[in-house]
Amino acid sequence: xxxxxxxxxxxxxxxxxxxxxxxxxxxxxxxxxxxxxxxxxxxxxxxxxxxxxxxxxxxxxxxxxxxxxxxxxxxxxxxxxxxxxxxxxxxxxxxxxxxxxxxxxxxxxxxxxxxxxxxxxxxxxxxxxxxxxxxxxxxxxxxxxxxxxxxxxxxxxxxxxxxxxxxxxxxxxxxxxxxxxxxxxxxxxxxxxxxxxxxxxxxxxxxxxxxxxxxxxxxxxxxxxxxxxxxxxxxxxxxxxxxxxxxxxxxxxxxxxxxxxxxxxxxxxxxxxxxxxxxxxxxxxxxxxxxxxxxxxxxxxxxxxxxxxxxxxxxxxxxxxxxxxxxxxxxxxxxxxxxxxxxxxxxxxxxxxxxxxxxxxxxxxxxxxxxxxxxxxxxxxxxxxxxxxxxxxxxxxxxxxxxxxxxxxxxxxxxxxxxxxxxxxxxxxxxxxxxxxxxxxxxxxxxxxxxxxxxxxxxxxxxxxxxxxxxxxxxxxxxxxxxxxxxxxxxxxxxxxxxxxxxxxxxxxxxxxxxxxxxxxxxxxxxxxxxxxxxxxxxxxxxxxxxxxxxxxxxxx
RNA sequence: AGGCCCAUGGUGUAAUUGGUAACACAGCUGAUUUUGGUUCAGUCGUUCAAGGUUCAAGUCCUUGUGGGCCUGCCA
Numbered sequence: 350x351x352x353x354x355x356x357x358x359x360x361x362x363x364x365x366x367x368x369x370x371x372x373x374x375x376x377x378x379x380x381x382x383x384x385x386x387x388x389x390x391x392x393x394x395x396x397x398x399x400x401x402x403x404x405x406x407x408x409x410x411x412x413x414x415x416x417x418x419x420x421x422x423x424x425x426x427x428x429x430x431x432x433x434x435x436x437x438x439x440x441x442x443x444x445x446x447x448x449x450x451x452x453x454x455x456x457x458x459x460x461x462x463x464x465x466x467x468x469x470x471x472x473x474x475x476x477x478x479x480x481x482x483x484x485x486x487x488x489x490x491x492x493x494x495x496x497x498x499x500x501x502x503x504x505x506x507x508x509x510x511x512x513x514x515x516x517x518x519x520x521x522x523x524x525x526x527x528x529x530x531x532x533x534x535x536x537x538x539x540x541x542x543x544x545x546x547x548x549x550x551x552x553x554x555x556x557x558x559x560x561x562x563x564x565x566x567x568x569x570x571x572x573x574x575x576x577x578x579x580x581x582x583x584x585x586x587x588x589x590x591x592x593x594x595x596x597x598x599x600x601x602x603x604x605x606x607x608x609x610x611x612x613x614x615x616x617x618x619x620x621x622x623x624x625x626x627x628x629x630x631x632x633x634x635x636x637x638x639x640x641x642x643x644x645x646x647x648x649x650x651x652x653x654x655x656x657x658x659x660x661x662x663x664x665x666x667x668x669x670x671x672x673x674x675x676x677x678x679x680x681x682x683x684x685x686x687x688x689x690x691x692x693x694x695x696x697x698x699x700x701x702x703x704x705x706x707x708x709x710x711x712x713x714x715x716x717x718x719x720x721x722x723x724x725x726x727x728x729x730x731x732x733x734x735x736x737x738x739x740x741x742x743x744x745x746x747x748x749x750x751x752x753x754x755x756x757x758x759x760x761x762x763x764x765x766x767x768x769x770x771x772x773x774x775x776x777x778x779x780x781x782x783x784x785x786x787x788x789x790x791x792x793x794x795x796x797x798x799x800x801x802x803x804x805x806x807x808x809x810x811x812x813x814x815x816x817x818x819x820x821x822x823x824x825x826x827x828x829x830x831x832x833x834x835x836x837x838x839x840x841x842x843x844x845x846x847x848x849x850x851x852x853x854x855x856x857x858x859x860x861x862x863x864x865x866x867x868x869x870x871x872x873x874x875x876x877x878x879x880x881x882x883x884x885x886x887x888x889x890x891x892x893x894x895x896x897x898x899x900x901x902x903x904x905x906x
Numbered sequence: 907a908g909g910c911c912c913a914u915g916g917u918g919u920a921a922u923u924g925g926u927a928a929c930a931c932a933g934c935u936g937a938u939u940u941u942g943g944u945u946c947a948g949u950c951g952u953u954c955a956a957g958g959u960u961c962a963a964g965u966c967c968u969u970g971u972g973g974g975c976c977u978g979c980c981a
Contacts (some may be wrong), residue, residue, distance in 0.1 A: 357920080361969085383981050416981060475979060484977055486908045520979055530909040532977055541979040561981045583911060584976050606911085608974090619981095660931065663919040665912095668974055672917050675931050685944065692941095720944075751942070760940060794940050805940045873941045900942040 358664040359465040360605055364406060364575060372627070374868070376408035376574045380439070381448075381564065383415045387634045388433045388642045390655075390676075394610040397659035400439040401575055411571055416449045417563050419547035426549070429634075433642040437652050444461035448558075448567050449549045454791035455558045455566060456510065458596050459521055459539055463502045467595055468539060469495055470505040471522045478520075481527070482535055488528035489535045493676070495524060509542055509642075512555045512637055518543045518702065521556075533588045544578035563843040565589040569598035576602045579609040580666065610662060611670045614824040615640045616831050621840065630844060631825070637880075637891045638825045638848050648822070648894030649868065649878025654683040674822070677894045680876070684893070688870040689717045689863060692729065692762065692807040693856040695819055695874060699811060700783040702767060710813070715763040727859040731764045734811035736855050738874075741806045742783060744772055749903065751804035753783070759804040762872065764790035766802055807872045815860040819871075819889045820880065821850040860888065 378399040382388065388396075403410035412434060416422050434441065462468035471494045473481060483489030497505070506521055508514065521540040529535055531891045539562040544555045568576045576589075583606045590728050593601050609617075616622060617640060625631050625639070634641050637648035645655070658679040662671050692715075711731040717724040737753065746754040758768040771784035790796045801862045825831075831840045856871075863869065865879040875895035883889045 381981090421980075478979080479977075482977060484908085488908090489977090500977090517979065527963080532909090535977090538979055543979080557979095559979075564981085580911075581975055582981090584909080608912085661918080665919070667912050669918060672932065675918075678931060690941080719939090719941075740924085746917095749942095762940060764940095783909090802940085804942085807941075855940065870943085873943070896941075896943050898942070903942080 353399055354661070359666070360402070360575070360577065360607065360664055363603075363605060364402065367574070368406075373574045376406050376409065377572050378403045378408065378575055378577060379411035379413050379568070379571065379573050380434070380441075381413045381415045381567075381578075382430050383418070383422065384424070384430060385418070385421040386426060386619040386623065388430055389617050389619075389622065390612065390640045390642070390645065391610040392433075393437060393642060393655050394659050394662065395579070396434060396437055396439045397656055398607070398664060400754050401574055401659075402577075405660070408574075409444060410439065410441055411444040411573065413448060413563065413567060413571065415547060415560065415567075416447055416547070417557050417560060419543065419545040419557065419902055422548055423775070425547050429592055429643065433646075436642065436646055437655060444571075446567070446571060447549055448563050449547060449564070451567055451570055452550060452554060452558070454570065455563060456556075458566060459558070459562070460503060460506065461596060462523065462539070463501055463506060463521075465595065466499060466524065468502065468521055468523050469497050470502050470509070471495070471520050471536075472518070473520075475517065478609040482532065483527070486533070491527050491534065492522070495536070495609065506540075509540065509556050510554070512544070514614065515607070516542050516555075518542055523562075523591070525588075531584055531587055533561070533584050534591070537588060543710060551640050555882040556891075557862055558854050561585060562592065563590050565592050565602065565604070566596065566598060568602040569593060569596075569600045572600050573602045574600075576604045578604060578606055580606045580668075581609075601823060606666065607664050608666055608668055611668070612640070612676065612696050613670055613673045614826045614831065616826070616840065623803075624841075625825075628841075637820070638822055643757075647878075648891055649876060651683050651868070654680040657662075657683065670830075680894050681897070683869050684870065686721075686875045688868045688876055689724065690715070690719065690870050690872050691727075691857055691860055691863065692735040692809055693817065693819070693860075693871040693874065693877075694807065694809045695821070695852050695854045695871075696739040697809075697855055698739045698742060698780065698783065700737055700767070700769075700785050700808075702733050702735065702787050703770065703784050704786050704789075705731075707733055709733050710765070713763045715791070727857075727863075728774075729857050729859070730810045730813040732810040732812050735761070735808045736811055736814075737783075737806055737808045741778070741804075742769070744780065747904075752806055753785075753804070757804075758802050759789075759806050760791075760802045761792060761808045762795055762805050764792070764808075765794065766796065782857070807874075809855045811855075813858050815856040815858060815888065817854050817860065818857050819852050819854045819877065819890050819892065821852060821892045823848050823850075856888075868893075 380396050380399050400410045471492045481490050520538045522536045525534045540556045575739050584602050589604050635643035635647045712728045714726050716726045741752045766788045767785040769785050773782040775781050808811050826843045827845045828843045831843045870876050876893045877890040878893050880889040
């Protein structure tokens with residue numbers, strides 16, 4: 350396949366050219382996470398890119414863990430990362446790999462470099478090495494150990510592996526050019542001594558290859574054709590290629606960099622996300638306010654919406670900040686079509702329908718979806734006392750307010766028209782209850798005289814309902830750029846104190862039997878997803894995203 | 907500042923590779939609507955700057971400006 354169905358981007362152009370020139374007959378991509386943290390929306394972009402390319406070009410997609418730093422990595426992350434990929438639908442099939450599986454081969458290649466005079470064992474301390482490295486504007490100086498003999502290097506390196514030296518005592522370095530303007534080429538470290546337990550290789554090794562010495566060669570071993578990474582690895586490409594040139598690798602992959610995803614009101618730094626979790630600003634990695642895959646999954650995002658989002662943000666080399674509104678748009682677009690509609694009152698205000706008897710119980714039918722009959726319907730119960738949402742009533746409404754007010758008539762969705770006849774308040778002047786009269790002719794939602802009511806509001810019987818807990822979320826950060834702080838302040842100052850609001854709400858009776866494997870829309874309020882904190886006693890819902898709300902926007906002015 | 911990279915509406919991404927700048931999101935207006943949702947119609951607004959090459963430049967060249975990355979024994 351020379352033409353992929355997806356819109357072009359510079360990477361697809363490179364692939365097309367490689368396929369056309371015969372440089373490759375098929376492509377192989379990979380997603381190479383380090384198992385030292387949870388995946389976030391930025392990783393989703395990379396996953397969708399790499400997996401999508403392999404799928405569209407009918408190539409292969411590998412999942413490879415870049416597990417070269419035992420101090421920071423663990424199987425907990427290996428598992429959560431796989432779960433996230435599965436949820437996203439990024440299927441790696443049989444192609445699950447670990448860089449640690451290549452340790453023996455890498456060790457062999459390191460010796461090859463030594464034999465060729467391209468690597469040496471260096472005894473400089475970390476501080477000394479920093480001094481010798483030079484700066485951005487000044488060249489570095491060669492290590493005094495640079496000219497050790499091949500035999501001595503070989504011997505030392507083998508003894509490093511044998512565990513004869515302490516952590517940090519020696520390193521193996523490539524012999525390239527201490528005067529190179531690219532600091533990565535100033536005799537970079539290939540191996541360091543770390544007496545630490547590795548989550549896969551156990552205590553088999555006490556020397557570990559660095560990222561630079563591992564990544565490209567792992568790509569080569571697996572036959573990766575296009576090694577796609579983010580822009581900050583650009584400066585590493587010359588080194589990536591240097592290893593490929595100096596080692597007898599089975600293939601010569603090509604590194605291509607693209608700009609990572611940034612999003613308004615959102616942080617995508619593993620370190621800072623970890624801080625939010627550890628300092629308790631959120632409940633955990635899967636807190637629905639987190640941009641982690643596990644967080645947005647719990648929030649109620651669908652894999653489809655994430656794929657759509659990734660397709661829409663595109664792939665390029667310039668720094669970007671995506672509007673969070675685009676992510677929300679993708680979710681709404683997906684959910685609008687698939688959600689079951691239910692009525693839930695989040696902020697209850699009691700309304701007594703005075704011309705309905707105490708024991709009245711009228712059941713009305715409402716479709717599960719306004720535009721898709723195949724999704725069926727459910728019944729809602731109308732009684733003398735009902736709840737409506739507090740913001741659907743105004744005692745002194747402005748002209749454009751279409752909802753309930755003294756003397757005003759509205760439609761109770763699916764049921765009938767009511768007119769507000771009385772407002773009851775407590776001593777403090779707070780509205781505690783409303784009295785209203787229903788038009789008996791309006792049962793079913795319209796009247797024979799065909800008169801129009803401008804407003805239709807949702808409601809729930811005060812007697813026949815399902816009490817639920819609703820968790821309403823707002824942006825975790827107030828500012829578009831969470832890092833936008835005065836002086837040397839911290840992004841923590843931009844945390845939104847109201848990012849979570851927990852409310853006791855009332856849902857319509859059918860909520861009890863609803864199949865929550867399908868997404869749900871609480872009519873006029875938003876899309877909600879059942880939270881795992883739910884049990885048979887208490888249903889808990891997360892607001893995934895609110896509905897677009899052109900009224901509050903207008904009213905806010 | 908040494909090197910590398912980037913620059914198209916408010917935000918992203920395109921532009922048959924030198925030939926009329928477009929799509930989406932956001933915003934705004936209106937219509938429809940038993941969700942102030944959805945849908946539909948419309949609207950706003952763009953090539954960082956200056957030179958150069960050319961019949962023709964968003965695209966090529968030069969310089970400038972602005973931004974990003976790089977001085978871990980992290981990835």
